[in-house]
Amino acid sequence: MxxxxxxxSGLAALAALLADxxxxxxxxxxxxxxxxxxxxxxxxxxxAPSTASAHIDRLVGGxxxxxxxxxxxxxxxxxxxxxAHLIEDLAAQAAPEHGRPDGPPTLRAASAAxxxxxxRTCYDHLAGRxxxxxxxxxxxxxxxxxxxxxxxxxxxxxxxxDLGAPLAPSGRRPLARGCLDWTERRPHLAGLAGAxxxxxxxxxxxxxxxxxxxxxxVTPEGERALAExxxxxxxxxx
Amino acid sequence: MxxxxxxxSGLAALAALLADxxxxxxxxxxxxxxxxxxxxxxxxxxxAPSTASAHIDRLVGGxxxxxxxxxxxxxxxxxxxxxAHLIEDLAAQAAPEHGRPDGPPTLRAASAAxxxxxxRTCYDHLAGRxxxxxxxxxxxxxxxxxxxxxxxxxxxxxxxxDLGAPLAPSGRRPLARGCLDWTERRPHLAGLAGAxxxxxxxxxxxxxxxxxxxxxxVTPEGERALAExxxxxxxxxx
DNA sequence: GGGACGTTTCGCCGGATGACGAAATCTCCG
DNA sequence: CGGAGATTTCGTCATCCGGCGAAACGTCCC
Numbered sequence: 353m354x355x356x357x358x359x360x361s362g363l364a365a366l367a368a369l370l371a372d373x374x375x376x377x378x379x380x381x382x383x384x385x386x387x388x389x390x391x392x393x394x395x396x397x398x399x400a401p402s403t404a405s406a407h408i409d410r411l412v413g414g415x416x417x418x419x420x421x422x423x424x425x426x427x428x429x430x431x432x433x434x435x436a437h438l439i440e441d442l443a444a445q446a447a448p449e450h451g452r453p454d455g456p457p458t459l460r461a462a463s464a465a466x467x468x469x470x471x472r473t474c475y476d477h478l479a480g481r482x483x484x485x486x487x488x489x490x491x492x493x494x495x496x497x498x499x500x501x502x503x504x505x506x507x508x509x510x511x512x513x514d515l516g517a518p519l520a521p522s523g524r525r526p527l528a529r530g531c532l533d534w535t536e537r538r539p540h541l542a543g544l545a546g547a548x549x550x551x552x553x554x555x556x557x558x559x560x561x562x563x564x565x566x567x568x569x570v571t572p573e574g575e576r577a578l579a580e581x582x583x584x585x586x587x588x589x590x
Numbered sequence: 591m592x593x594x595x596x597x598x599s600g601l602a603a604l605a606a607l608l609a610d611x612x613x614x615x616x617x618x619x620x621x622x623x624x625x626x627x628x629x630x631x632x633x634x635x636x637x638a639p640s641t642a643s644a645h646i647d648r649l650v651g652g653x654x655x656x657x658x659x660x661x662x663x664x665x666x667x668x669x670x671x672x673x674a675h676l677i678e679d680l681a682a683q684a685a686p687e688h689g690r691p692d693g694p695p696t697l698r699a700a701s702a703a704x705x706x707x708x709x710r711t712c713y714d715h716l717a718g719r720x721x722x723x724x725x726x727x728x729x730x731x732x733x734x735x736x737x738x739x740x741x742x743x744x745x746x747x748x749x750x751x752d753l754g755a756p757l758a759p760s761g762r763r764p765l766a767r768g769c770l771d772w773t774e775r776r777p778h779l780a781g782l783a784g785a786x787x788x789x790x791x792x793x794x795x796x797x798x799x800x801x802x803x804x805x806x807x808v809t810p811e812g813e814r815a816l817a818e819x820x821x822x823x824x825x826x827x828x
Numbered sequence: 829g830g831g832a833c834g835t836t837t838c839g840c841c842g843g844a845t846g847a848c849g850a851a852a853t854c855t856c857c858g
Numbered sequence: 859c860g861g862a863g864a865t866t867t868c869g870t871c872a873t874c875c876g877g878c879g880a881a882a883c884g885t886c887c888c
Contacts, residue, residue, distance in 0.1 A: 356618070359772075362684035363677075364614040370605035372876075377598045391834060400878060405836055407876090415683075424834045424885045438683055439601075445653075445676055446600035499759065500747065501766035501781070503739025521737065526768070528739035534597075543739070610846075629864060638848060643866055645846090662855040662864045829888105836883070845874080853866070858859105 369414045370442065374399055375407050379416065379430070379439050384566045385476045387420065387427040433525055436475035437542065444534035471559065471589075472566040477546030478553065479533050482570065482589060486549070487540045489582040496541065502530040504545055515581070517548045607652045608680065612637055613645050617654065617668070617677050622804040623714045625658065625665040671763055674713035675780065682772035709797065709827075710804040715784030716791065717771050720808065720827060724787070725778045727820040734779065740768040742783060753819070755786045 370376055377397045382388060388396075394404035408428055411417040416435050417428045430436045471482025478486060490496040495508035504512075504519075504527055512519050519527055522544065530539030531546070541549065553559050558574030561567070570578070570589050578584040608614050615635045620626060626634075632642035646666055649655040654673050655666045668674045709720025716724060728734040733746035742750075742757075742765055750757050757765055760782065768777030769784070779787065791797050796812030799805070808816070808827050816822040 359681055359685065360611055360615045360618060363618065363681050364609055364611045366680055366684040367605045367608035367614065371602055371609035373598055373602045374876080376602040376605065380594070380598060380601065389834080390836095399876090401835065402837080402879080403877060409836095426835065434683065438679055441676055441679060442604055443597055443601050445672065446604040447597065497739075497741050499765070500743070501735075501739065501741025501764060503735050503741035505738070509738065526739060527737065529768075530764070612846080627864080628866095637846090639865065640849080640867080641847060647866095664865065831886105831888085833886085834884085837881085839878105839880100841877085843875090843877100845872105847871085847873100848869105850869095851867085853864100855864085856862085858861090 366414060366416075369411055369416055370439070372407070374403070375411060378404075378407060378411065380443065382417070382428070382430050383436060383439060383475050384473060385429070385436070387429040390426045390428070393428070430475065433475060433543075433547070437529075437531060440474055440531055440534070444532045447534040471568045471570065473550060473561075473568060474531060474533075474540070474542070474566070477531070477540070477542045477550045478559075478568070479531070479540050480535060482559070482568065483540035484533060484536045484538055485584060485588050486578070486582065487538075489578075489584045490541065493582060496528065498530070498539070502528060502539065504528045508545075511581075512545065512548060515552060517552045519545055519548060604652060604654075607649055607654055608677070610645070612641070613649060616642075616645060616649065618681065620655070620666070620668045621674060621677060621713050622711060623667070623674070625667040628664045628666070631666070668713065671713060671781075671785070675767075675769060678712055678769055678772070682770045685772040709806045709808065711788060711799075711806055712769060712771075712778070712780070712804070715769070715778070715780045715788045716806070717769070717778050718773060720797070720806070721778035722771060722774045722776055723822060723826050724816070724820065725776075727816075727822045728779065731820060734766065736768070736777070740766060740777065742766045746783075749819075750783065750786060753790060755790045757783055757786060 370379060374397050378393050381393065381396050390404055390408055391401055393408070394401045397404065408417065408419070408426070412419050412428065416431055418431045420427045430439070470480050471478060472480040474483070477483065487496065490508065490511075491498050493507075494505055495511050497503050497505055508528075509519060521527060526543045528541060528545045529543040531542035532538075533540050540546070553574065554561075554568075556573075556577070557571055558577050559568045559570045562569050575586040575589060578589070579586060608617060612635050616631050619631065619634050628642055628646055629639055631646070632639045635642065646655065646657070646664070650657050650666065654669055656669045658665045668677070708718050709716060710718040712721070715721065725734065728746065728749075729736050731745075732743055733749050735741050735743055746766075747757060759765060764781045766779060766783045767781040769780035770776075771778050778784070791812065792799075792806075794811075794815065795809055796815050797806045797808045800807050813824040813827060816827070817824060
């Protein structure tokens, strides 16, 4: 009983951390995987610095955020991939049903900005249309198996090695896992492989971050590489 | 902006549902996968029926619970497997670090009640030592692959078919997924396959529920079956 | 040294929320 | 029909919590 007692209050306490709009906004912003300063978060959420400070205290205390102090700055980021995944899951569950009416918005999107794939990062891996497209292409090529769960195949392991980003099982984080995309409603590749792919994509110039949000856009080189390595038609990303 | 606005409030609202101890207790109780009446939940949590009623309203309204009214009873259960998984994930994250001191408790447990495996159900699949043992045995036998993610192998698919519980991909729920066990700190089999296995185990008399909690114990027939089908030594479950 | 800047501490205020009990509803069953 | 039991509605109360601004504290840089 006392044990179940602890689990109950632990769950409630953890949920309480995310139950406030300001703290929720902080966490969603931090899903970009980078470290933000306390002041940046305060401005982002539109609250006073003192208010933000107290919130950050609670989030750090609750183990959701990790902090690193540098001089007069207080940098915070999500504690680890597991926390990031948890927040993504919650956001996915909370996402409005968004039955997308295929009216003007779709048409406008189709005719819009050239090489812009509606992609974004989700903590440390690719998400959005781009993330889904890559994940589907890998599945179609037999690099990833989604029919019986979510795992890389041996061919998938080789593919990463050939890419120059060999995957080494490390710690508790799984090599591959599906992360439900809350805009596309389908899983995209997460886990160590997802992180490695995203890192490689940014380093190799396949895509670049745009703005301060989590958005990324595919570069021409990226289109070529994805077409060659995964058979992804450039049109898919536009 | 308005979109990110909605996501933020959605996340906060969802978290707020679980941020109350009483509601958290309800949800954890409902993890046994069965339907409880409003009164049962009220007694379980030690609150007045009127209080419980209001909480259930909110949980149902938030989509976490599904209700079914039968006469003067109001039955509620978790809305679906996804909600159950979310709650398990949160509980796992919130679980105290539980560095288990291997003193008396372990010794006592080792010498205790004969054929009692410390198993339990997690919504609709097996968890605890039993769930882990089964998952590990399936992995060792090549029925499940955990090194590159978490997925059944083709041999695993056949194993379920041979068992008389063929798996048919259905809807959005994945065939196999890892569910982090918050007492064992390792993933056990969840998803459709986990549910099928648990259902089969209960129907075939491999294990029976004990008490009103989520605990299950393995029967002698269960020991025989698990030894034969998975090479699980009976001692593992004791 | 001194000013600018980022962060924190403190005290206070107003709104939100969970708890209860009493009484009203509703359903079942004798 | 009428009583028993399950659930809900309503009014009330106490508490908690997030917000702010002012002032203090540290660090950086001129």
